[in-house]
Amino acid sequence: ERPHHNRATEQFAHRCVPSSSSIKITVRTSHRVMLTHPAALGTLPSEWYNASNLQWLNVADNILSGYIPPQIGNLSKLRGLFLHDNQFSNSIPTEIGTLQQLAATRWGRNEGLVGTIPTEIGLMSNLKDLWLHRTQITGTIPTELSQLKELTDLRFHYSPITGSIPEVLYGLPQLSRLDVFNCNLSGTISPHIGQLSSLQLLRLRANRFSGEIPSELGLLDHLRTVWLHGNNFVGTIPDDICLQSSITVLKADCSPINFAMPPLISCACCTTCCDTSTQVCIPTESNTTSSFWD
Numbered sequence: 477e478r479p480h481h482n483r484a485t486e487q488f489a490h491r492c493v494p495s496s497s498s499i500k501i502t503v504r505t506s507h508r509v510m511l512t513h514p515a516a517l518g519t520l521p522s523e524w525y526n527a528s529n530l531q532w533l534n535v536a537d538n539i540l541s542g543y544i545p546p547q548i549g550n551l552s553k554l555r556g557l558f559l560h561d562n563q564f565s566n567s568i569p570t571e572i573g574t575l576q577q578l579a580a581t582r583w584g585r586n587e588g589l590v591g592t593i594p595t596e597i598g599l600m601s602n603l604k605d606l607w608l609h610r611t612q613i614t615g616t617i618p619t620e621l622s623q624l625k626e627l628t629d630l631r632f633h634y635s636p637i638t639g640s641i642p643e644v645l646y647g648l649p650q651l652s653r654l655d656v657f658n659c660n661l662s663g664t665i666s667p668h669i670g671q672l673s674s675l676q677l678l679r680l681r682a683n684r685f686s687g688e689i690p691s692e693l694g695l696l697d698h699l700r701t702v703w704l705h706g707n708n709f710v711g712t713i714p715d716d717i718c719l720q721s722s723i724t725v726l727k728a729d730c731s732p733i734n735f736a737m738p739p740l741i742s743c744a745c746c747t748t749c750c751d752t753s754t755q756v757c758i759p760t761e762s763n764t765t766s767s768f769w770d
Contacts, residue, residue: 508532512654515539523548527582534558536582541565550575560584560607567591568613573599580605585629589613593637598623609655610634631655643663646671657681657703662689670695681727682706687730689741691716701725705750705757706768710740718745731758 483615507529520535531553539620540562548557549571554580565588572581573596581600583589584607593613598620607626607690609631618640627648633655640663641656652674662684669675670692676699680769686708693699694716702717705727713728729740730749748766750757755768 511536511538517541520544522547527551528553530554531577532556535562537561539563541568541588544569546571548572551575553577555579555602557581559586562586563588565589568594570594571598573597575600578603579626582607583611584609586611591615592620593618595620597621600624602626604650605606605629607631608635613637615639617642617645621645622647625649628652628674629653632659633657634659636660641665643668648672650674652698653677655679656683657706659683661685665690667692668740669693672696673698675699677701679703680707684708686710689713689717693717694720696720697722699723701728704728704741705748706752708740711742713741713743713745727757731756 484640508531511534516538518538518540525545525547530551530755532555534556536558541564542703543565544559546569548569554575557578557580560582564586567590568583572594578600579602581603582605587610589611591653592612592615593608595618598618601623603624604626606627606629613635615637618639619642620642622642625648628650630651630653636659638660640661643666645750646666646668651672653676654678657679658681660683664687665685667690669690675696675697678699679701681703684707688711689704689709691714693702694714699720699722702723702725707729709729718724727748727750728746729742729752730743730746731751733751734753746760748757748759750768757766759766
């Protein structure tokens with residue numbers, strides 16, 4: 477999927493780039509900067525990190541490279557940091573944890589990003605959006621993220637993180653989107669997932685999760701989309717989930733394996749049944765096939 481821009485992004489003042497091969501915007505007195513030049517190249521100028529009044533920095537959807545230095549921590553008034561869809565590399569500096577006013581930080585689709593998720597992100601008490609998808613970031617999901625009580629949008633998909641979903645993460649009251657599909661996650665899904673009362677999208681596809689699906693998912697009155705396929709879940713989708721009228725998309729491994737063996741999961745209410753061995757998905761209300769990856 478392509479990233480969207482929220483209202484805060486749309487309110488940025490537009491600044492143009494004079495050259496496709498360099499970035500020469502003066503930001504010393506600016507509160508907001510948005511790179512609108514198509515496919516801007518180069519690196520972020522070092523003087524930008526001394527712009528003490530900067531509140532919004534959006535350079536998404538360009539071809540910017542280099543790394544984000546520790547001096548990012550100087551931008552103490554920063555509320556929005558949008559770096560997604562570029563070619564930034566190296567690791568996320570731990571100094572990002574000093575940005576106490578930051579509400580959104582989006583690093584997704586920078587496939588040169590490496591290292592681990594800084595535990596210091598847990599110090600950013602106002603954070604609502606955390607995008608770390610389609611990177612080469614490894615390691616586990618830090619338990620410190622449970623301190624982000626304002627977090628609504630958490631995306632790790634297509635990044636090779638490992639381990640399980642920390643139990644304490646199920647205590648995020650505002651979380652509406654959890655995207656961890658196509659990672660290397662494992663373990664079971666805790667019944668405490670029923671505490672995510674704001675959850676709307678839960679996408680777990682293509683990991684190594686196992687065990688049974690907790691019936692507590694049926695407690696989530698705002699839940700609309702659930703992707704369970706491509707894992708090692710077993711058993712039966714609980715009736716409590718099937719009775720949750722808010723769910724409009726429910727995909728699981730409920731097709732016969734290789735068109736012959738019994739499915740991993742029995743499901744009476746799935747909108748789509750998939751077979752991991754063939755990567756074929758069949759909507760339950762039609763005879764057509766759909767993509768395993770959609």
